[in-house]
Structures are given as C-alpha cells and as structure tokens.
Amino acid sequence: MTDPCKIKEGNTEYSLGAYDGTHLLYDFKKVLHYLHAKGQLLFGPGFKIYEDDKEIIYKLVNYFIREEANCKKLHLDMNKGLLLTGPVGCGKTSLMKLLRHIVPHQKSYELIPCRNIAFEFNHLGYKVIQDYGNQGFYCFDDLGVEPQGRYYGQDCNVMGEILISRYELFEKHGIRTHITTNLNADELEERYGNRVRSRMRRMFNLVSFHATSKDKRR
Template sequence: MDNPSKIMEGGIEYSLGKFDGKSVLYDFPKILVYLNAKGKLLFGENFKIYKEDRDILLKLCSYFIKDKVNCDKFEIDIKKGLLLSGPVGCGKTSLMKLLRHLVPLRRPYEMIPSRNVTFSFNHLGYKTIEDYGNTKFYCFDDLGVEPPGRFYGKDCNVMGEVLLSRHELFLQTKQKIKTHATTNLNAEELEDRYGNRVRSRMRELFNLIAFDENAGDKRK
C-alpha cells in the first residue's frame, strides 16, 4: 500500500509526517521543506518560502490536509473554499498553484485567471457562465480586477454571475464542489465590485485568508 505521508519529487522522497496505517500525522516543518522544493521545481530556483508567510502557510496547509484542530483554532470551515487576499506580488497565485500538490490523491482544482473568464464571455456570451458553473473545482485568480463583461451591447458582471452559479452548485452538492479564488481587493472593494448579494454568497462560499496588507512585493 502506498504511504500517503511521502511524496516523490525529482527523484527525491519527501516525508510530510508519519502514516499510522489509517491517517497521516502531518509535521508542519517537513511540509515546508517539501513546499520549498516543489516551489523551486514549479517556479524556478529563485522561489523560496518566506519566514513572514509561515502563519498564512500554516492556515493554508491546515485547510488542505484537513487538520481539524488547527482549522477550528483558525475558524476555517473545511467544507468551504478559500479566498486568499493580499497586496499585489505577495505570492497568492504561487501558493495556490503550489498547495494543490500537497494532497496528490485529492481532486485538484484548475487555476483560471478571472480576466480569461470575462474575455471568454465577451466572445461566447452566457455559455461561459454555464461552463464555469459546472462540477469542476476552480481557483479564480485575480478576482475583482477583470475587465467588464459585454456581449452584444449588454453589460454583465461576469465573475459575479459565475460566483452566484458556483454558490448554487455548492448548496446543491452539499458543499462537495469547491471554489477558490485569489484577490488583491479587500471586503469593501469586493462589495463595490460585485454588490451586496454576491458578497453575502461569497461569505458562504469562502474562508477568507488574508496576507498582511504591508506584505512586500516578492517579484521585485
């Protein structure tokens, strides 16, 4: 039987903790070693796990490995998706691309730039909203800064509509269909962008995990 506490990357075996035959007892420092190595493989040698991001990473890892004790402590609901917010360049997208590798046996989500959803709508119309309201798992990247939707002269708040569809799906499937997102906007800005109705659905869809607003731009 495979040992789910170990992951092979680039010919090296990484241990994430101990496997007792039923479940994995994860070890956070070991997880960080693995994520650092996997990040270098995915994003290049300059990738590193920053000390100041450890608190955020502990929350994100607790969610992905379904560590109930930590999730309760951080008030994270495992049934909901994640909305990772923070300033431009703080590493939100990289972390969401990276963390899906932490639990390889679990169903992965697709990273979709929110602007691509709007571009698709402007080209294909309402079929786009139907397409993203399906049973796949998505992480919508850069939510809130996508261009306006317009199809045959009609304006549409495309990502707002997609989130409403995803929320309906979330309720219908008893929280089995997850939606994640990253955003540079804060709660008020999201409400301005999508309106009160979408914002209240977002509270039901997402756990909000936020970087410090003074987090530096790691791309500089």
C-alpha cells in the same frame, strides 16, 4: 493506498510526515521543506518561503490536509472554500498553485485567471457562465482585475454571475470554490454588489496576507 505522506519529485522522495495505513500525521517543518523544493521546481531557483508568510502558510496547510482540530482553532471551515486576499505580488497565486501538490491523493482544482474568463465571455457569450457554474472544482485567480464582459452589445459582470452560480452549487451539493484577490471586502462589494458579497461570506474562509506584505516579484 500508497503512502500519501511520501511524494517523489524526480529522483528525490520527500516525506511530509507519517502514515500508519489509516491515519496521516503531517510534520509542518517537513511540509515547508517540500514546499520550498517544489516551489523552486515550479517557479525557478529564486523561489523561497519567507519567514513572514509562515503563519498564513500554516493556516493554508492545515486547511489542505484537512486537519480538523487545527482548523477549528484557526476558525477555518473545511466545508467552505478559500478566499485568499492580499496586496499585489504577495504570493497568493503561487501558494494556490503550490499547495495542491501536498495532497496528491485529493481531487485537485483548476486555477483559472479571471481575466481569461472575461475574455472567453466576450468571445463565446453566456455559455461561459454555464460552463463555470458546473460541478468542476476551480480556483478563480485575481478576482477584480478582469474587465467588464460584453457580448453582442450587452454588458455583463461575468465573475459576479459565475459566483452566484457557484453559490448555488455550494448550497445544494457542497462544491467548493477558491479565489485569490487583491480587493478587500468593501471593494468586492462595490465591484460585485451586496448580493454577491453576502453569498461570498457563506461560501469562503477569509485568509488574508498582511496589508504590508512585500512584493515578491520585485
């Protein structure tokens, strides 16, 4: 196995910590340095790591690198997925696109906007729910902004049905799902119902940006 703590971007090699052939020891400052550089490559030179966000990034980094002791202290269950919440523009989607790059030796997830899934349903029907209720590894982005699904005159809460399918995969096979959303717990329950909300409590670690987090897109 090559050193998973070393990541090459173009002609530059970044070290995220130390690897002795068996154990990984990550250095959070080095991880932040890499995230800043990779973020600028992905999102442009205006990308930066905000001081106010370092606490939440620390939580997410420990989850992604599967640092068991720190995850326990941070009340994160490594067997569950992430439910990343926060106001519009706080950086949820960017972080979920970015953080998977610090663990290239792990299986990555596909990040899919929930709006796209609803539009797929309107075109292809219930096959879409079956497709996303499979054993793939997904991050569903912007849960709650998607329109109601409608196929041949029948309305369907598409993401609600997919989440129930994902719950069954989680219970039977331990397959995780990640989500980003602007909605709080009450709004999620209002949109998807108590049945889905109760399953989400079992499936996800709730990680929240502060309600006053700034909109980075302005």
